Amino acid sequence: MNAVVLDEWGGDLEVREVPRPEPDPGEVLVDVRACGVTRTIENAIQGGLSDDPGFTPRIPGHEFAGVVEATGDGVTDHEPGDRVVSYFYLTCGTCERCLRGDTNQCVNFGGWFGVQRDGAYAEYATIPESNLLALPEGATFAEGAVAADGLATPLHVCERTGVSDDDTVLVLGAAGRIGVHLSQLAANRGAHVLAADVDDARLAHVDDLTPDAVTPIDARGDDFAERARDATPFGDGPTVAVDTVGDLDTLRDAWDALAMGGDLVTLTTHHERSFAPLLKEFVVKEASVVGSRYATKDEVSRAARLLADGRVTADYTDTVGLDEVPETHERIRNGETFGMTVLEP
Ligand SMILES: [Zn+2]
Incomplete structure (x- = not known):
């Protein structure tokens, strides 16, 4: 072969x-x-x-x-x-x-x-x-390939943080396969989604593949944290921010933008980088940094069903x-x- x-x-x-x-x-x-x-x-x-x-x-x-x-x-x-x-x-x-x-x-x-x-x-x-x-009937083989990691991984992020209809989710690196699928899943759960990426073609790609509850946002510029915060419904910041990129400046911005009690989720394993906010910052905002590791077998099955059922677009x-x-x-x-x-x- x-x-x-x-x-x-x-x-x-x-x-x-x-x-x-x-x-x-x-x-x-x-x-x-x-x-x-x-x-x-x-x-x-x-x-x-x-x-x-x-x-x-x-x-x-x-x-x-x-x-x-x-x-x-x-x-x-x-x-x-x-x-x-x-x-x-x-x-x-x-x-x-x-x-x-x-x-x-x-x-x-x-x-x-x-x-x-x-x-x-x-x-x-x-x-x-x-x-x-x-692989359920109704899902193509290509959709199965998407389910195996590209959709199962962001489904696990939603489970880790319990994304629901009172959340605003900021997605960093939203035009990647994880970002696009995460934006769809979070919107399906009723959340507002801010889909951040760094060039116009990427932002247009996210816009094309996600529902109206997803707002593309330009991650370039020194005022990103402020714009991200202003773009949330009450101006108090995202309740969940998910980093799919590992860019330390953007990560810092996302941390600064987080709402009270917010979660910053990281799932990048391809960078040897560290991010260390002051300990008091965790306390003042009661914020958390949450790791999310791939997905469970059950989540891969569910991802395949979501695609077979047409609830998510691969x-x-x-x-x-x-x-x-x-x-x-x-x-x-x-x-x-x-x-x-x-x-x-
Ligand atoms: Zn085991």
Whole structure:
């Protein structure tokens, strides 16, 4: 089969023919129909998740959907022909966190699909049975690829902060796939949304893909905190601010703009940066900094259902073949993309 292969972390991607994998016991062979080509995977390629040379050569790619082709010994919950969507984290399934459904907090975390084991930038992929969820009828494979991370991750943010109809949510980096989907989800829950980004094309992209309750706001300029605050219904600031970018100036602005009791949410894992407000600032505003880590399996399932049901519009702008994946990553690296590219191998 054809696949996109990385010979060393931080190296170049190469499209080449490799043997089709066979499913080991407990694993499933999936005919990959769609896989997101994203900044998260770019981070993995650069060694941002693991740079252990023992894990290369590697086929990257974790945000995928497809059809079960074959099953290994002992697989009971899937059979050939099943439409499936993937879960990113390799989890144990038996610890207390897994058993209570908080699979993103697995204490025996085994790493990431597409890092510790080959991923889905290929015609076929093998994956543990427990990493597959049903792709509902009504959802396309591309939508499944969106659900796997690009929609499940912001759904988890909404759950972490309990976004509801009395919130105003400020989204930083709103034109990315996480930002667009978060803006839609928060608006669906009745919140006002301020969707901040840094150029006109990005702001127009957000405006096109989100409902009326979402107001694009330009994040450029020294007066951003003041404008963000003024743009909230009572002028008292956003109750939730979500950083998808990791820009420290913007993060500081968002923190300054927060309403009393507000939450600043961070979910960037691709930057070695720190942000340390004065301790008294937490107290004076009773504000919180909240971390949000990927999503649970249940949230991936729910994300797929939201797309199948038409309640959320998937933000992907183009589809590519395997041959175009290396070039797409180059564009991601150069910051030339917004919206999500979907690989259809
Ligand atoms: Zn576990």
